[in-house]
Amino acid sequence: MKTRNPAQWSRLDNAAKIFPANATLRDPKVFRFSCQLLEEVDGSLLQQALDRTLRDFPHYRCVLRRGLFWYFFESSSLPAVVEQEHLPLCSPLFLPEDRGLLFRVSWFRRRISVEVFHALADGTGALQFIRALVFYYLMLVHGQQLEIQPQLDYDASISQKQDDSFQKYYAGAQGGEKKAPVQKAYKIQGPRLSEYRLRTIEGVMSASQVVAEARRRGTSLTAFLGAVLIQAIHGEMSVLQQRRPVVLSIPVNLRNYFDSQSARNFFGLFLTGYSFQDGDGSLEDITATLTRDFREELTAERLAARMNELAALEHNFLTRAVPLVLKDVTLRYFGHRSESQMTAAFSNLGRISMPEPLGQYIDLFSVCASTNKLQVCLATFGDRLTVNFTAPFVSTEIQKRFFRTLSGLGIQVEISANRIDPEE
Known part of the structure; x- marks a missing residue:
């Protein structure tokens, strides 16, 4: 009988904790990066590029689960499938009743788009993901024609990419300045x-x-x-x-x-x-x-x-x-x-x-x-x-x-x- 590897889990970082509680149909806390090329996108090659990118960003293969005290990420074997764009802009990615991946990749004509639930990453983190995706895609399409083989300049290790920097730089509660009254x-x-x-x-x-x-x-x-x-x-x-x-x-x-x-x-x-x-x-x-x-x-x-x-x-x-x-x-x-x-x-x-x-x-x-x-x-x-x-x-x-x-x-x-x- 085949033994199943237990799913890995990780905590949400400090900034991520507010997003699951505040995600609604009106504002699902999703953002989108798009890269517009000077040529039409090949969906099959984009799928290959996504598969390669996920080897560099394994924490994207996760779902969000509710614990007794906190939400947490759980690793998932769900397939990440590239689709031709068909959903409304920034459609929900986190639905408590439908446990799915927290990002999607789509294409339309010359545009490659990555949408991300904000608990998974911020803009700079997601930017590195789409840069890698576009890099691997263009290498599949044009790599053999290039005289100089380019290198992606984001070479952080897997552990560095998954680092919770809020925890790393937390210095304890500090005595702060007197806060100004909240003004609407x-x-x-x-x-x-x-x-x-x-x-x-x-x-x-x-x-x-x-x-x-x-x-x-x-x-x-x-x-x-x-x-x-x-x-x-x-x-x-x-x-x-x-x-x-x-x-x-x-x-x-x-x-x-x-x-x-x-x-x-x-x-x-x-x-x-x-x-x-x-x-x-x-x-x-x-x-x-x-x-x-x-x-x-x-x-x-x-x-x-x-x-x-x-x-x-x-x-x-x-x-x-x-x-x-x-x-x-x-x-x-x-x-x-x-x-x-x-x-x-x-x-x-x-x-x-x-x-x-x-x-x-x-x-x-x-x-x-x-x-x-x-x-x-x-x-x-x-x-x-x-x-x-x-x-x-x-x-x-x-x-x-x-x-x-x-x-x-x-x-x-x-x-x-x-x-x-x-x-x-």
Whole structure:
């Protein structure tokens, strides 16, 4: 009789714990990376590339299970099958009644897409996965024609990829600064698309043009585009609504501040915003406010203090002893409380590189995410900067204002959008 190997299991990292409790049909906590090639995708070769990629990322072969006190990952033998794209954008991956893999790979024409449940990885971790997938795919298609054999520059070991860096850098509860009272942010409202659908609008532009405009204003690309977004949101606010600030939630890649090659979650969040009651509302004033916040908040000391504060709850004995059913209620409360403090999420994955000479076959990379609000994701490949809006709202006025502002500054923008109805 054949003996069965027991399934391996692992804990969720500190940041991952909030996602299963807060995943809903309206916001399933799924994000998508896409790589658009300059040629049509071969689905059978993409399947071979995925099989090879999973040897480098074995922790992707897992399902999420409920324990008495915490959720945990369990290794799985479920097949990972590449499919031609047919599901709505960022469809749920974690359904308690349907235990499946926490990622999917699909293709459509020239695009390869990877969707990931956020408990499995953050944006930077998933970026390494799709970089490896595209690398192996292009090597299958073009490898024999290349004079120089390229190498993927992400050579972390399996254990480094599976590292829980929150545990590694937890320094214990620290005495912190006195917290400012929680202030509710302006909330975007309006009719929503049916069936929990999301509209994504993608603008592609020259990264060097945007960087030049940001430098002219003495700031970074992220702070500049964040200011353009806040001003675009302001254009849709009534006078009464301006009593509340427009606040952006910005994920921070902690690998830039602490030595880590983890392909799991290792990010922090900070809030930055603008009160139109306190400032003149000009793009210059909004940009200056965000630039100051970035300078003050994005330090290793501030990020470590915030990371330790959140991790302290997980290490508290009383917290650990609470059954999962009660933890879920608590985590949902904190999730809703956190959402009330922000207007939109704004994430910059930064510059994405691929080994030469494979870059000649790639047009761009893009990122988007499920959301109950408004989510804006940036990614740059070569000189191609993609700005991707996802939102559940029927109105697209904020997106139009954003791209019109950039066009008015002389930045050329190519715009595309997903199909919501079959008639579109």
